[in-house]
Amino acid sequence: MNDGVNALQVNGTIRIGSSPPANATSSGVAGTITWDSSYIYVCTATNTWKRAALSSW
Known part of the structure; x- marks a missing residue:
């Protein structure tokens, strides 16, 4: 759904810095x-982290 609020459109390259949290x-x-x-x-939420494992495929 593209309601203009919950959408992201990128034309080109996007780079996101990485600074993982120490704990949840x-x-x-x-x-x-x-x-x-x-x-x-x-x-x-503020100071609330969740994570998903990465794996090769």
């Missing part, structure tokens, strides 16, 4: 996304 309650702003060699991290 590290300082963070909701909507922040970062990674390391094992996980992608998403800040879902």
Whole structure:
């Protein structure tokens, strides 16, 4: 759904810096996304992080 609020359009290259949190309650702003060699991290609320494992395929 493209409602103009929850959409991202990129024409070209996008680069996102990586500064993974130390733990699930590290300082963070909701909507922040970062990674390391094992996980992608998403800040879902102030100082609340969730992560998903990365794997080769």
